[in-house]
Amino acid sequence: MPVTVIDRSLHGSLLTDTVKDIASTLLTKCDLTDYNLTIVLTDDIEIKSLNRRYRSQHKPTNVLSFPLSENIGLLDEGLSFKELGDIVISLDTARKEAFxxxxxxxxxxxxxxxxxxxxxxxxxxxxxxxxxxRMSKExxxxxHELNLCRRQKMTSLAINVDHIATIRQAxxxxxxxxxxxxxxxxxxxAEGIVVHLREDRRHIQDRDVRLLKETVKTRLNLEMGAAEEIVLFALEVKPDMVTLVPEKREELTTEGGLDVISQKSKLAKTIERMEHANIPVSLFIDPDIDQVKASLDIGATYVEIHTGCYADATNEDQQHNEFKxxxxxxxxxxxxGLRVNAGHGLNYLNTGPIAAxxxxxxxxxxxAIISRAVFCGLE
Structure with a gap:
């Protein structure tokens, strides 16, 4: 059941494995496991050219199909292979329609x-x-067979405003x-606001968190270490959720995920205290399945996956491995059963595959957003 995915777009390389998996599942559900199928990911320019050539339409569309035969039953006759044909998808149009x-x-x-x-x-x-x-029903x-009910809605965006406070504190x-x-x-x-209240109060201040709790209309996510002083403050203010992160005084920004495995006892106690105050807890972790299991064991509601290594990758192979x-x-x-967020180092160039x-x-x-806002405004 070979599925071949050809990426002729500029931004589809990180999607090819997922596209191949979905196409393979479709062939299985249609009882076509003996057939070959080619998926071509392209852009609006090429699909517009194909539309003009084969359909006399001078515009891009989202998808075109090119069957090898008008009758699938004829594919077996005289052929050493069974080829269904090609499906050509414009990633440009697909992304616009998804948005x-x-x-x-x-x-x-x-x-x-x-x-x-x-x-x-x-x-x-x-x-x-x-x-x-008939086609709609199929x-x-x-x-439904693909079990795509995991999440159909577009990924939410929460904005971290720490860097605004950094400029103020300067x-x-x-x-x-x-x-x-x-x-x-x-x-x-924005569908959420994120702030990190550090022990050294280098940017966000207690006053900021108190006012944000009163004014934020979406959801306030308080990033924090598990220091007792900060825990007591969170229990008093009651943000909509907290994200526990590792914290070092000498770091410029959070450098990696929590080692939940080695800190299970301490983190479990903090989670329990937050739960008693009806505050959901997320754990900021590196992309590691063992850390996921440890997070589940101690009662976290969310994990936030650290995307820093993906964002800092210096070549395509490294970025692809981090993405996987x-x-x-x-x-x-x-x-x-954990809910999943992600962040760190994401920008206008590398966010698309993670959001997908x-x-x-x-x-x-x-x-990335605050940096761009310096030149073009925050709105």
Whole structure:
């Protein structure tokens, strides 16, 4: 059952394995495991050219199907292989439609592959109303079989406003105010606000957290170490959730995930205290399945997967390997019942593939957005 995925787009390399897995599952569900299928990921320019050449349409579309034969039964005759044909998908259009419909890119690609495969198998929704209904029912069945109910909605974005406070603290005055920045971010569409209250109070201050608790309309996520002083403060203020992170005084920013395995006792006690106050707890961990299991054992509600190594990768192979670690860790965490967020080092160039992972609910991004806002404004 070979599925071949050809990436002719500029940004599809990290999606090819996932696309191949979904296509292979589709062939299995259609009882076509003896057949070959080719998936081509391309851009709007190429698919527009294909539309003009084969359909006399001068516009890009999301998917095109090219069956080897109009009758699948003829594929066996005189051939040493069984080739279904090609499904060509424009990643440009797929991403636009996913954004417009508030869907993940992976879910959208699954819809398009299902639609394209059914066309190869002879379904044609343009032939008649009854044929359109028949094709729609089969699409629904296959999507249900794919078990894509993990997450169809687009990944949420939470903004970390620590860097606004860093600028303020550089002068020791009242501006810029991270509380005002948080309000601007929410008005612009952010679905959460993140702040890190450090023991040394290098940027975010107690006053900021108290005011944010009163003013944030989405969700306030307080990042913190497990120091007793900070724990007591969190129990008093009661943010919407806390994320426990490792903390070193000499670091410029959080350098890696918690070693939950070696700190299970201490972290478990902190989680228990937060739960008694009805505060959900997330643990910031490296992409490691053993850390996921330890997080589950001590009662965490969420894990936030550290994406720093992925963001800092210096070549494509390294980035691909780090991406696969994040993807498999997120899948394991979701499978055992943990909710999954991710963040650290994500920017306008590397966020797309992480946002496409169907088991990740929310991304936490700060530095990249605040840095760009210096030049073009926060809105």
């Amino acid at each position: 417009f419909n508030n869907q993940t890119v992976i879910y959208k690609l699954s819809l398009l592959m299902t639609h394209g495969l059914l066309h190869i198998l002879g379904y044609d929704h343009e032939a008649s109303d009854s044929e359109a209904e 699409e629904t069945r296959l999507l 002068r020791g005055i009242a501006e810029p105010d991270p509380v005002a920045a948080a309000a601007i971010c929410e008005l612009a569409g 670690l994040i993807q498999s860790t997120a899948a394991e965490a979701h499978q055992v 992972i169907g088991t990740i609910e929310e991304l936490s991004i700060g530095h």
